[in-house]
Amino acid sequence: MTFLTAVLAFAVAIGVLVVVHEYGHYSVARLCGVKVLRFSIGFGKPLASWRSKSGTEWSIAPLPLGGYVKMLDERESDEPIDPADLPYAFNRKSVARRFAIVAAGPIANFLLAIVLFSGLYVTGVREPIAELGVPAAGTVAARAGFGGGETVVALRDTDAGTEQTVRSWSELRWKLIDAALAHRPIVLRATMGNRTFDYPVDLSHVAANDVDDNLLDQLGFVPGGAKAIVAGVEAGTPAAEAGLREGDELVGIDGRKVVDVNDFVAQVQAHPGQTLTLAVRRDGQVYSMPVVAKPTSIDVGGVQKTVGRIGAALGGQMPMVDVRYDPIEAVTLGVRRTWDISAFSVRMFGKMIVGEASLKNLSGPVTIADYAGKSASLGLASFVSFLALISISLGVLNLLPIPILDGGHLLYYSVEAVTGKAVPERWQVVFQRAGIVCILVLSAIALFNDLARLLHS
Structure with missing residues (x-):
């Protein structure tokens, strides 16, 4: 992977996600009768701009880490607004319409993820099978009875009898992380040769701080099947x-x-x-x-x-499987995957806030660019999957109840809907400043994590 590949992949990813997010705001604003003054991709002085028949200025700016939709609003206008345009001002719309306009951005990100995942499931993706390697002694996998060479084909909760099919290693990984975060005891069904076995796996004692990228290694679930x-x-x-x-x-x-x-x-x-x-x-x-x-x-x-070494470099490709679904099943799985990842992200954020999960899980633009480049180098399917994951992350992030984000505005409108009164302007200013501080702190932590990963890579 080259630096140029990472930069180009990152630019494409951010460009697509920002356009989709902001177009969600724009399209619902137009449906709700709000006049949109500007649709900008990027921040700063426009590099290029043009005006549509509706009067909206479309622009591309030099700072690509975001974008915005500027709507007609009496509170933000420095000049008197033409009385004929007042019915089209954002602040004159009902709480329900303002809520819908603001929520449309994150919802557009979730819809994009559903479309991308569904497309992958319909066209088919080639993934490693869920074959296990030899677990380290004393790990959860070893205590469950796994010895290596088993292929996991299904998972179910110990208490609930609903069984979920496991088709690939990525499916197994995600389901194990989700169960570990919820401290759920599960049963894994696996095959070896012509025989099928059930393995009870106790995840009830997994500490929340352990739920990170290395969790499966710590539990002893390592990919196997790659010939030496x-x-x-x-x-x-x-x-x-x-x-x-x-x-x-x-x-x-x-x-x-x-x-x-x-x-x-x-x-x-x-x-x-x-x-x-x-x-x-x-x-x-x-x-x-x-x-x-x-x-x-x-x-x-x-x-x-x-340790012992013999001086031979080894390589091996894990056995692969083509995972493909019919359109209805693909859309259903796309919705479920988007929901599961969203819920997982929210839980992880909550645990980081209360100190039950490490802040090292936060990633900034450097790590995202690195992953974008790596996924792009692996092929279109990997990059599309990466794009869906980042789209979900962007949607979840924007729904956090931080005043400067969409979620903060939705919180204001929820209060207004319940009390019948808007949150006072002076309090909104105070909350906005607090929100800026929160975003700066989160950004600083993410950037620190990026630099730490670079130094240790």
Whole structure:
């Protein structure tokens, strides 16, 4: 991935999301009879602009991290408004219409996510199957009875009998994170060979602070199935001396089957200084090769640890599956996926606010640009999926009850609908300043997390 790819992917992602969000505000404002003065993509002095027949000025500005729709409003006008235009002012509309106009932006982001997910499900996506690797001893997966090589095909809550099909690793990952965040005990149905097993998995004791990108590793649920293929051999190393070659498949070690590439690496690392007997498949034949796992000191969380290494670079592609749905099922799943991710995001935000989840989960523009570039380099399907996730995040963020955001205005209108009186202007000014402080603090934390990830990458 190049820097240019990341920048272009980020620009496309932000451009699409901003246009969709602001067009949601614009379209509902027009439906509610509000005059729209300007539709701007980006902030600052316009680089280009044009005026439509409706009188709206459409502009593109140099700062691309957002946009806005400026509507006719007596409270924001520096000059007297033509009496003929007063019926079209935003502030003259009913609470219900103002609520609808403001809510339309986040709703447009959710609708975009539904469309994107549904499109992916209809056209089909190629994903790794939900095959498990060997779990670390003592982890939740190990205690549940998994040994590696099982393929998870379904999940259900222990208390409720509703079973959810698991078609791919991404589905399994998402369902496990969701269950862990809710502290729900579940049952995983998995196959191995021609046999099917049920594994009770207790997630009730998972700490909220542990619910992050590394959660599945901590629980012992690691992807498996990738064959241990030799991608290269370093000269003068035990692997070279044993006669390993590029393209060899490592199928066994000390008489036991190698489940996947991670299993092989773990076995070698666990036996520093020992001679291991490898079963190597080459040109359809299996050969036995003794190799010494050379003791090597590595840093693990600031602690020096001695592990075994043989000097072979390994690579392997996980088994893949084409996941495809009919249109009705695709839309249903698109709605459900958007809802699930939205609810998960809200819960995570709530737990971060009360200190039950780490603020390290916040990401800023640098991380988003990095992910945009990586997803774009993996193909259109990955980029579309990334775009849907960011669209949901933007929708959820804007619905937070922070005065400067859409959610803050919706809170004002809710109070007005209940009390029959608008929130006093002086209080709105105070709340807006507080909202700006909140946004600045969140932005600073996100930027700090971005820089920390860059320094440790």
